[in-house]
Amino acid sequence: MATGAFLAVGSQLAAPAAAGAHPAGASHDAPAPASTPMPLPAAVAAALPAAVAALPEVGATVDRFAAEHHLHPAPDHAPVTESAPVTEQAPVPSSPSSPEIIPGKETVAAPVAAAATVPPITASSWLPQPLAVAPVAGTVTSPFGPRWGTTHAGLDIANSIGTPVYAAAAGTVTDSGPASGFGLWVQIRHDDGSTSTYGHINETLVSVGQQVQAGEQIATVGNRGESTGPHLHFETTNPDGTKVDPIQWLAARGVAQTDLSRT
Numbered sequence: 001m002a003t004g005a006f007l008a009v010g011s012q013l014a015a016p017a018a019a020g021a022h023p024a025g026a027s028h029d030a031p032a033p034a035s036t037p038m039p040l041p042a043a044v045a046a047a048l049p050a051a052v053a054a055l056p057e058v059g060a061t062v063d064r065f066a067a068e069h070h071l072h073p074a075p076d077h078a079p080v081t082e083s084a085p086v087t088e089q090a091p092v093p094s095s096p097s098s099p100e101i102i103p104g105k106e107t108v109a110a111p112v113a114a115a116a117t118v119p120p121i122t123a124s125s126w127l128p129q130p131l132a133v134a135p136v137a138g139t140v141t142s143p144f145g146p147r148w149g150t151t152h153a154g155l156d157i158a159n160s161i162g163t164p165v166y167a168a169a170a171g172t173v174t175d176s177g178p179a180s181g182f183g184l185w186v187q188i189r190h191d192d193g194s195t196s197t198y199g200h201i202n203e204t205l206v207s208v209g210q211q212v213q214a215g216e217q218i219a220t221v222g223n224r225g226e227s228t229g230p231h232l233h234f235e236t237t238n239p240d241g242t243k244v245d246p247i248q249w250l251a252a253r254g255v256a257q258t259d260l261s262r263t
Contacts, residue, residue: 132169132253133215134260135198136232144245154197154235155246157260161202161230163221167212168196168234169253176204182233183224188212193239194249200227 138159142152171190179185182199186206189195202222212218223230236249247257 130214130254132250132255133166134250134255135168135196135234136163136165136221137260138163138221138231140260141229141231144247153243154199154233155260156231156233158229158231159221161220161222164217165198165201165219165221165232167214167216167218168236168250168255169194169214171196171212173206173208173210173212173218176206176208176210179225181226183227184222186218188218195237195241196246196249197233197235199233199235200224200231 136157136159138157140155141158142156144155145152165186167188169188169190171188173186174189174195175185175187177184179199182197182201184201184204185197185199186201186204187195187197198219200222201219202224204219206212206218221230221232227233234246235243236246237243247260250259251257
């Protein structure tokens with residue numbers, strides 16, 4: 001930028017010399033005689049080397065000023081770059097999932113493929129299984145302990161014939177069928193080695209070797225064997241075979257005595 005300024009000064013200084021080479025009235029057709037340029041004044045000639053030497057610094061200063069003030073070159077000084085050739089692009093097909101909707105000519109989207117069949121989720125498939133349950137709900141007519149001069153080794157719970165009887169805890173059926181004194185019974189050995197017995201039942205719904213869960217129906221209340229009325233005789237033992245109070249056996253597994261009395 002500074003170089004151009006000095007060139008402009010030089011051209012202005014040279015102009016009078018060129019004008020003096022053509023005297024007034026001279027014919028323009030005659031060849032112009034050779035002329036010598038007018039020498040620069042001594043002061044200008046002395047300052048010119050220093051000015052030329054300072055041109056790079058002046059240019060750098062101008063560039064910094066333009067950058068700081070976000071100045072851009074004039075349109076006629078903008079660099080010309082060759083633009084990349086424009087190539088014709090193939091039309092992009094419309095997505096089938098979003099068809100164009102024209103008023104009066106609405107289209108119906110293609111049906112979505114049927115999802116894979118998912119088996120229904122039931123409560124029993126994700127709810128935690130209870131540790132123990134009451135084998136039947138009814139009226140406790142005879143507790144565990146002394147009775148009529150002997151020991152009553154179980155718990156009698158009265159209810160109508162056909163009332164569901166449930167496995168008190170998970171285990172394996174060890175006996176299912178006729179039993180002396182009980183008429184018909186079911187016996188289960190539980191996972192901790194203890195056992196439970198369900199006597200005087202009307203019918204059994206399980207077989208020997210069958211695995212049952214706590215709360216699974218295994219029989220119905222009956223009046224078979226030596227019985228004074230429809231009820232369930234429920235016995236429990238420790239893993240060593242010692243008979244224990246069923247109320248305590250159930251309580252140790254989280255079943256309250258009041259659960260036996262619900263109707």
